[in-house]
Amino acid sequence: RLARPRIRCRRLYSSVAASDIEHFKSILPPHAILTTLSPSTLPSSEIDTYNNDWMGKYHGCATTVLKPKTTQQVSDIVRWCASREIPIVPQGGNTGLVGGSVPLQDELVLSLASMNSVRSFDAVSGILVADAGCILQSLTDYVAPHNHIMPVDLGAKGSCHIGGNVATNAGGLRLLRYGSLHGSVLGLEVVLPDGTILDQLTSLRKDNTGYDLKQLFIGAEGTLGIITAVSILTPPSPQASNNVILALPHFDNVLPLYRTVKRQLSEILSAFEFIDRTAYDLAVKHGQGRALSDDDVDGAACFVLVETSGGRREHDEEKLNDLLTTLLDAETPLITTGVLSQNPAQFSSLWALREGVTEAVSKEGKAYKYDISIPLASFKDVVDATRDRLRSKGLLGEHAVKHVLGYGHVGDGNLHLNIVAAAYTQEIQDTLEPFVYELVASYRGSISAEHGIGAMKTHALHYSKNQVSIEWMKKIKALFDPKGIMNPGKPIFQDANGFSIK
Ligand code: FAD
Ligand code: MLT
Ligand code: ZN
Known part of the structure; x- marks a missing residue:
C-alpha cells in the first residue's frame, strides 16, 4: 500500500458517533443507514465497497454510509453534520480514478445511489432533469426511445452517476462532438455545506442574470456541496x-x-x-x-x-x-x-x-494513471520518457513495472499515460512523481485533463495552476464551506481553519 497523503490536522473533525446514528434514524429509514458502529451487527465488509476505490488504490475507514432518497433528507443530514463538524464524502458510482470518492479517514460517506429517478424529460427541447444518482447508462436508455442521446459517454457508463459526471466534469468519448459539461448542464440543485438547498435547476438555454453559480459545482469534486439533481441538454440521436x-x-x-x-x-x-x-x-x-x-x-x-x-x-x-x-x-x-x-x-x-x-489495464496489474493535457505532438515523447525513466531505475520487468502505455482523446489533446505494475510501491511512486508532473509542466500542460484532482493530485495542483489561481480557489472553498466538512483533503486544501496537506 502507498503511504496516505500527509494530512496535518490543525483541528480535529468529529467522527460519527452512536448518538449521530440515533439522529440519522429520525431522517432516514433503517435500510438507508449502513453502520458498523455499536450496537450494529453489520460486518465492516458490508461497507467495503464504499471505502475502496475502483482501482483498489485508495482505502478509507468510514464506519457509516447514508443513502438518502430525497433532497430534503440530504439537507437534513448535511445540516446535522455541519453542526457536529462531521466531514462528508459525497459518493456517486465510485468509478473515479483519482481517489476523490472514498474517505481518507473515517468521514461519513453520503451515497447518492438511492436518488435515481428521472424528474422530467422534454422530448422537443431534449432537456432532461434527473436525480444526481441516476446511472449514466440508464439515462441513455431513458432518452433513446425519444431519439436523444446523453452528451457524455464513458467506459464507466454502467456504474457512474450523472451527479458524479458533473462533479468531476467528466470528459469522455463524446467531448469532441458535444463539448464539455460546462456547456450541456443547464441547471443544478445542490445542498450546500450548511444544509441550505440551492435551487438552480432551471431548464433555460439562455440566462444572463448575474454570476453563473452552477459552473462552480461542475468539476468541484464534491468540495463545495452535494449535487442532488441535474438539468442537462441531450442532443438528438444521430441518424x-x-x-x-x-x-x-x-x-x-x-x-x-x-x-x-x-x-x-x-x-x-x-x-x-x-x-x-x-x-x-x-x-x-x-x-x-x-x-x-x-x-x-x-x-x-x-x-x-x-x-x-x-x-x-x-x-x-x-x-x-x-x-x-x-x-x-x-x-x-x-x-x-x-x-x-x-x-x-x-x-x-x-x-x-x-x-x-481501462478495464484491461486493471486486470493486468496495478495502474498508476496520469490523465494529462499536453500538445498532441508530444504524446509519444511523454510515454517514451516515462518508460526510459523507469528503465534507468531498473524498474521495468514482470515483478515491478510491466507496461508503460498511452491512449486517449486526441481530439481533446488528452493523453492517458498508464504505468501498469505488479503492485503499488513507494519506489515506483517516487520514480514517477514529481517526474511526470514536471514533464507536463514543461509543456505548460494540465496534470488533470478530465479525471480531477481527488486525493491523488492535491499536492500537485501548483504544476498546473499558479499561486493566484490557487489562492482564489481557496477563498471560494472557504466561502462555501468555512468548516471544511465537504470532502476534506480533496482537491483544494484549506489552511485557514481546517487542515493542510504538505
Ligand atoms: P464518484 O467516483 O463516486 O465520485 C467522483 C468525485 O465526484 C468524488 O470527488 C465525489 O466526492 C464527487 N461526487 C460524486 N457524486 C457527487 C454528487 N452528487 N455531488 C457532489 N460530488 C459528487 N472519466 C472521464 O472523464 N472520461 C472517461 O472517459 C472516463 N472513463 C472511465 C472508464 C472507466 C472504466 C472508469 C472506471 C472510469 C472512467 N472515468 C472517466 C472516471 C470516472 O468514471 C468519472 O470521473 C465519473 O464521472 C465519476 O462518476 P461517479 O458517479 O463514479 O463518481
Ligand atoms: C478513458 O479515456 O478510457 C478514461 O478516461 C479512463 C482511463 O483513463 O483509463
Ligand atoms: Zn479519458
Missing part, C-alpha cells in the same frame, strides 16, 4: 453512426492523419481516439472487443478509432470510404490498413478495443 480503426506504422503519422480526417469528414466526425500498440495488445489479451486479423495489425505502432455521426447512412459511408481510399492510395500512406465496421456488433467491438483499455 447514422459508423466507425473505423486505422492502423498506423508510426506515431508521427497521428497528427497529419487527424488533419486529413478532419478535413475530409468535417461535420460528421464525432470521435478521434488513440491507442498505442501496448494498449491495443492489452485490450485484446483481456477480451475487450475482437482482435483485428494478424495482417491488419502487422507493423502497426498505434491505432486510431474514428467515429462518424451524421444524418444519412449512405452519405456518411461514402465519405468514410472516400477517406479510406485517399489514405491508402497516398504516395506515402499514413496508415497501413483500416478496418471498417459492417454491422452494429462490429461497431461495438471496435469501440470496445478503445473503451476497454
Whole structure:
C-alpha cells in the first residue's frame, strides 16, 4: 500500500458517533443507514465497497454510509453534520480514478445511489432533469426511445452517476462532438455545506442574470456541496453512426492523419481516439472487443478509432470510404490498413478495443494513471520518457513495472499515460512523481485533463495552476464551506481553519 497523503490536522473533525446514528434514524429509514458502529451487527465488509476505490488504490475507514432518497433528507443530514463538524464524502458510482470518492479517514460517506429517478424529460427541447444518482447508462436508455442521446459517454457508463459526471466534469468519448459539461448542464440543485438547498435547476438555454453559480459545482469534486439533481441538454440521436480503426506504422503519422480526417469528414466526425500498440495488445489479451486479423495489425505502432455521426447512412459511408481510399492510395500512406465496421456488433467491438483499455489495464496489474493535457505532438515523447525513466531505475520487468502505455482523446489533446505494475510501491511512486508532473509542466500542460484532482493530485495542483489561481480557489472553498466538512483533503486544501496537506 502507498503511504496516505500527509494530512496535518490543525483541528480535529468529529467522527460519527452512536448518538449521530440515533439522529440519522429520525431522517432516514433503517435500510438507508449502513453502520458498523455499536450496537450494529453489520460486518465492516458490508461497507467495503464504499471505502475502496475502483482501482483498489485508495482505502478509507468510514464506519457509516447514508443513502438518502430525497433532497430534503440530504439537507437534513448535511445540516446535522455541519453542526457536529462531521466531514462528508459525497459518493456517486465510485468509478473515479483519482481517489476523490472514498474517505481518507473515517468521514461519513453520503451515497447518492438511492436518488435515481428521472424528474422530467422534454422530448422537443431534449432537456432532461434527473436525480444526481441516476446511472449514466440508464439515462441513455431513458432518452433513446425519444431519439436523444446523453452528451457524455464513458467506459464507466454502467456504474457512474450523472451527479458524479458533473462533479468531476467528466470528459469522455463524446467531448469532441458535444463539448464539455460546462456547456450541456443547464441547471443544478445542490445542498450546500450548511444544509441550505440551492435551487438552480432551471431548464433555460439562455440566462444572463448575474454570476453563473452552477459552473462552480461542475468539476468541484464534491468540495463545495452535494449535487442532488441535474438539468442537462441531450442532443438528438444521430441518424447514422459508423466507425473505423486505422492502423498506423508510426506515431508521427497521428497528427497529419487527424488533419486529413478532419478535413475530409468535417461535420460528421464525432470521435478521434488513440491507442498505442501496448494498449491495443492489452485490450485484446483481456477480451475487450475482437482482435483485428494478424495482417491488419502487422507493423502497426498505434491505432486510431474514428467515429462518424451524421444524418444519412449512405452519405456518411461514402465519405468514410472516400477517406479510406485517399489514405491508402497516398504516395506515402499514413496508415497501413483500416478496418471498417459492417454491422452494429462490429461497431461495438471496435469501440470496445478503445473503451476497454481501462478495464484491461486493471486486470493486468496495478495502474498508476496520469490523465494529462499536453500538445498532441508530444504524446509519444511523454510515454517514451516515462518508460526510459523507469528503465534507468531498473524498474521495468514482470515483478515491478510491466507496461508503460498511452491512449486517449486526441481530439481533446488528452493523453492517458498508464504505468501498469505488479503492485503499488513507494519506489515506483517516487520514480514517477514529481517526474511526470514536471514533464507536463514543461509543456505548460494540465496534470488533470478530465479525471480531477481527488486525493491523488492535491499536492500537485501548483504544476498546473499558479499561486493566484490557487489562492482564489481557496477563498471560494472557504466561502462555501468555512468548516471544511465537504470532502476534506480533496482537491483544494484549506489552511485557514481546517487542515493542510504538505
Ligand atoms: P464518484 O467516483 O463516486 O465520485 C467522483 C468525485 O465526484 C468524488 O470527488 C465525489 O466526492 C464527487 N461526487 C460524486 N457524486 C457527487 C454528487 N452528487 N455531488 C457532489 N460530488 C459528487 N472519466 C472521464 O472523464 N472520461 C472517461 O472517459 C472516463 N472513463 C472511465 C472508464 C472507466 C472504466 C472508469 C472506471 C472510469 C472512467 N472515468 C472517466 C472516471 C470516472 O468514471 C468519472 O470521473 C465519473 O464521472 C465519476 O462518476 P461517479 O458517479 O463514479 O463518481
Ligand atoms: C478513458 O479515456 O478510457 C478514461 O478516461 C479512463 C482511463 O483513463 O483509463
Ligand atoms: Zn479519458
